[in-house]
Amino acid sequence: MNHVKQAKRTTIYDLAELAGTSASAVSAVLNGNWKKRRISSQLAEKIMKIAEEQGYALNMQASLLRREKSHIIGMIVPKYDNRYFGSIVELFEDMARARGLFPIITCTRRDPELEIEAARTMLSYQVECLIATGATDPDRITEMCAAAGVRSLNLDLPGALAPSIISDNFAGARELTRRILVNCERRLGKKGPLLFIGGRGSDHNTAERIRGFRAAHSDLGLAVAEEHILACGYAPEKAEKALDDLALKGDANVGGMFVNSTISLEGVMRWVRRSGHLNDDSLVLGCFDWDPFVSLLGNEIEMVRQDVPEMLKKVFEVIESGVSKPVVIQVPPLIPQM
Amino acid sequence: MNHVKQAKRTTIYDLAELAGTSASAVSAVLNGNWKKRRISSQLAEKIMKIAEEQGYALNMQASLLRREKSHIIGMIVPKYDNRYFGSIVELFEDMARARGLFPIITCTRRDPELEIEAARTMLSYQVECLIATGATDPDRITEMCAAAGVRSLNLDLPGALAPSIISDNFAGARELTRRILVNCERRLGKKGPLLFIGGRGSDHNTAERIRGFRAAHSDLGLAVAEEHILACGYAPEKAEKALDDLALKGDANVGGMFVNSTISLEGVMRWVRRSGHLNDDSLVLGCFDWDPFVSLLGNEIEMVRQDVPEMLKKVFEVIESGVSKPVVIQVPPLIPQM
């Protein structure tokens, strides 16, 4: 490798000069189709050796400008602060690379403005496909992509204009609620009442989970009080405050809680600690999402773990099949044996 | 926005034709320096209107090919499975964007091969600067970057060839160890013995933390048994197995543990549960790294939280100052009041 400080980066023209050949021969050798272009293996080896020596790195911008396909696949993701999105990103990168694609990922912090901005930037980078994960306004992104002739896909939260791969939130929430109720019965001798806490009432997943929460109640002939549905947002502080407010109203007669994300669970646990519920098992918890430490918290918190590998498998299946109709594919979440 | 399915994406030439002007006028208007190029505001407005209507998105590859600077900043990161790296990535993206840079991040799963591969790809994308976070072989990456005339920087783990921003692992570990020993005294009536578990003996951070661990012991006139230093790797299973092996050797007389990451703590906690140490407070724990749920675990686990905002602030200071000498900047971690 050449350790001389160089102002300009090495190009195929530099290599061509060094090898006493043409840039097109160098290009053919370095991008691998030199056999097709009938370059002798002697010249090929010579060029590859020189490229190695010079520490040559392809100028992707020039290459992509000329080529028809970019092989770039984009993903926008709301946050990196939980295992769910963390594993989505990690596995997505892996699967993309395994398919010869270059993944670019950007985090939009649940900010609709930033989502649009990020999508536009991804389009500028000529992504072949954009996956909008947990987007607040997925259809807007789909429209932007469609205008640029780029396919898009929704993950985690569905949209009306592009294929969506989401968890089966209804079934997952119904089963989780059933388990919380069973645990209530077992540990407290009564079925609830339960609180639903966390998430945005306006997002599809939260709405479906609330529907599952209600269905599990009605399966057992139980009623759900409206004031026990607290779609207060995802942030820990919001969950904590919602519980404080509820306690102020004197409505502290709660047997268990359905917590709608690990992030909200942080706030719930903080509130639980403050209000002294710690180890007395007087509060039965369930969480829609998984975190390794939560299972160690000691309150026997039930968790529903979204099936990220399966979801991403579907994502790539949809991409590879070329489907762009707005179907919704629901993936059953993983629920551990009771 | 134009919703007609288009085979080709709109270019400045298309816009120029529609506006009855030249491509360079369109370019000047859209990249904002039309005043400098003396384009009339009438034409500018007309062009911007048409661009909007057509849903035009810049071809970044073409733009970058022509421009001298890419404004792309790259980061490689080992994992997304913990809060430390998650917050690094999230904040890095934010700070990069605030500086008009486009961040591209890729996860290399602590795989040295993948690190090199990722670095090469980033160079192909013409990054102006590459930040190697927690890299197993940072110097190799620095060499590659230097050969391409690209600056690089190490974060979390130091290298010998580029500026490094890392936590003050020695001081953090010394204080954490001191606290674990104090808690041992208070809760068990004896100072240890402590176990050090997790991390790689070969990495700088682990070595420094072991040094801090030893220093805190010697501060109190205590000895550390060699067999109580278990740098068994980061994965939870490895920590779990290391503890099993130790127990098999009959060496279960341990008062507390210094756990060298939240990831290792997962394994430790699993082992603790299995071996029945759960709520009896007979094991005093401390963890070098922070996780919100760990503070809720109930075993009064001490944590050292690395100061990510300060570290990234230093990262950008170094970048902006143009320093490329291999200095090591140590950032004190945050340790909550006792």
Next chain:
DNA sequence: CAAGCTTGCTCAATCGATGAAGCAAGAATT
């Protein structure tokens, strides 16, 4: 030995955006 084929290359146009240089028309100055 002429005509055709194969091998191993080179030439030159191209991708889309950029910006230095240039040019025409009108305004201002002498």
Next chain:
DNA sequence: AATTCTTGCTTCATCGATTGAGCAAGCTTG
């Protein structure tokens, strides 16, 4: 009226890699 200045554009080369077309030299074949 002649000259210079200003305004508001356009033209064209360029960035580096790619690829269809082309070409020369050697090899076959009838």
